[in-house]
Amino acid sequence: MSESAQSELALTPSQTVGPYLSLGLTWPTGHLVVPEDAPGAITITGVVRDGTGAVVPDGMVETWQADAEGRFDHADDPRGASGSGFHGFGRASTDAEGRYRIVTVKPGALGDGQAPHIDVSVFARGLLDRVVSRIYFPDEVEANATDPLLSGLPPERAATLVAERVGPAELRWDVRLRGEGETVFLAV
Amino acid sequence: MTPSKPATIHQPSSAEIAGYLRPPPGTHPPLDSPPYKSTGLRAPSQAPVVLRHRLTEITGPLLTGEIGPNDHDLTRQHAAPPIGERIIVSGRVLDSDGRGIPDTLVEVWQANACGRYAHSVDTYDAPLDPNFSGGGRVVTDSAGNYSFTTIKPGPYPWGNHHNAWRPSHIHFSVFGRSFTQRLVTQMYFPGDPLFPYDPIFNSVPDEKARQRMISSFDMENSVSDWALAYRFDIVLRGREQTPFEEPHE
Numbered sequence: 560m561s562e563s564a565q566s567e568l569a570l571t572p573s574q575t576v577g578p579y580l581s582l583g584l585t586w587p588t589g590h591l592v593v594p595e596d597a598p599g600a601i602t603i604t605g606v607v608r609d610g611t612g613a614v615v616p617d618g619m620v621e622t623w624q625a626d627a628e629g630r631f632d633h634a635d636d637p638r639g640a641s642g643s644g645f646h647g648f649g650r651a652s653t654d655a656e657g658r659y660r661i662v663t664v665k666p667g668a669l670g671d672g673q674a675p676h677i678d679v680s681v682f683a684r685g686l687l688d689r690v691v692s693r694i695y696f697p698d699e700v701e702a703n704a705t706d707p708l709l710s711g712l713p714p715e716r717a718a719t720l721v722a723e724r725v726g727p728a729e730l731r732w733d734v735r736l737r738g739e740g741e742t743v744f745l746a747v
Numbered sequence: 748m749t750p751s752k753p754a755t756i757h758q759p760s761s762a763e764i765a766g767y768l769r770p771p772p773g774t775h776p777p778l779d780s781p782p783y784k785s786t787g788l789r790a791p792s793q794a795p796v797v798l799r800h801r802l803t804e805i806t807g808p809l810l811t812g813e814i815g816p817n818d819h820d821l822t823r824q825h826a827a828p829p830i831g832e833r834i835i836v837s838g839r840v841l842d843s844d845g846r847g848i849p850d851t852l853v854e855v856w857q858a859n860a861c862g863r864y865a866h867s868v869d870t871y872d873a874p875l876d877p878n879f880s881g882g883g884r885v886v887t888d889s890a891g892n893y894s895f896t897t898i899k900p901g902p903y904p905w906g907n908h909h910n911a912w913r914p915s916h917i918h919f920s921v922f923g924r925s926f927t928q929r930l931v932t933q934m935y936f937p938g939d940p941l942f943p944y945d946p947i948f949n950s951v952p953d954e955k956a957r958q959r960m961i962s963s964f965d966m967e968n969s970v971s972d973w974a975l976a977y978r979f980d981i982v983l984r985g986r987e988q989t990p991f992e993e994p995h996e
């Protein structure tokens with residue numbers, strides 16, 4: 560290896576996205592992890608709220624997840640890249656009502672004892688770094704009960720990570736940045 | 748890539764997965780940072796729960812984006828060139844082990860030369876430039892290098908406190924190759940007199956870490972009769988060393 564192993568480079572700090580993030584971070588199809596009409600497509604919607612319960616109209620929600628079989632098309636997965644071409648990434652700005660909307664498929668179990676989940680980043684003016692959370696699924700009662708993260712939280716806090724079913728193919732997962740019912744955020 | 752993978756299908760336990768190094772204290776701003784007033788209503792009140800890095804965290808979106816022909820040149824996105832100092836901004840996206848991160852998406856956005864954003868929410872009474880939108884995207888090359896052309900953004904006032912002005916900056920968004928490496932930051936320009944007064948710049952506790960957000964003037968990459976240049980490297984977290992990564996050493 561020619562790279563010098565001894566000298567560790569110091570990290571670049573995080574800064575807020577500010578109020579004008581849509582100038583740089585908008586993709587017309589960013590919210591489509593899969594096409595709307597893909598087999599097994601589900602919609603996840605929710606509202607992002609601040610410490611007073613007011614909606615956050617200038618935020619952005621990003622999602623990252625395994626495919627329906629619990630695989631990642633990524634070489635760093637020690638099980639090997641799936642080769643499926645599944646992107647696994649969603650990005651949606653919040654609208655004037657603080658609402659985001661992502662179209663995706665339910666991820667499969669990874670086979671490592673974790674319940675099916677989606678990793679989430681929330682960005683906004685007033686957040687100097689992203690906040691990270693997870694979406695779990697309401698129809699996975701058994702798996703959720705033994706999930707290492709969920710099972711280590713008090714039940715009322717764990718509940719902030721489990722989406723609510725609001726339609727045959729629609730889930731709702733709200734984000735409360737601060738205050739009553741504050742979402743559980745994760746240090747990754 | 749590590750070539751020596753187990754031949755059999757292997758379900759790695761969490762203990763076998765090399766996670767990413769946690770950022771040293773002082774590197775990233777605390778979310779609750781009172782001088783930046785908007786943090787008061789938006790920063791979580793509870794400490795984050797530390798999540799062990801498992802498969803979802805050590806992987807991440809490998810995006811090259813939908814890149815348009817002029818996405819790397821913010822001075823060529825309209826009929827005529829924008830007003831302002833034309834500059835070339837280049838650098839490398841690296842991890843803390845010094846390895847360049849190839850083929851990764853870098854997104855940027857910024858105000859125009861007068862400090863005005865082409866955004867409906869920006870009400871600063873400075874002229875909009877019909878020839879400047881202020882958004883760009885590039886993908887790093889095989890060594891992690893990126894480069895784009897733009898104009899130097901102006902400083903702008905904001906409502907945080909009396910006579911509050913942001914130092915000139917370009918917003919940057921990078922992915923790296925894992926969920927843990929995702930970073931949004933701002934690139935500043937050397938010698939800006941507004942640094943001591945800006946609560947966003949100063950939200951980073953460590954003085955040396957703050958300096959790493961300041962680009963350096965880059966005479967070598969300046970182009971005669973065309974543009975001055977600035978250099979800005981972005982360093983993302985590196986990987987922990989584990990037995991899984993070094994099976995037979």
Ligand SMILES: [Fe+3]
Pocket residue numbers: 577858913916918
């Ligand atoms: Fe800005």
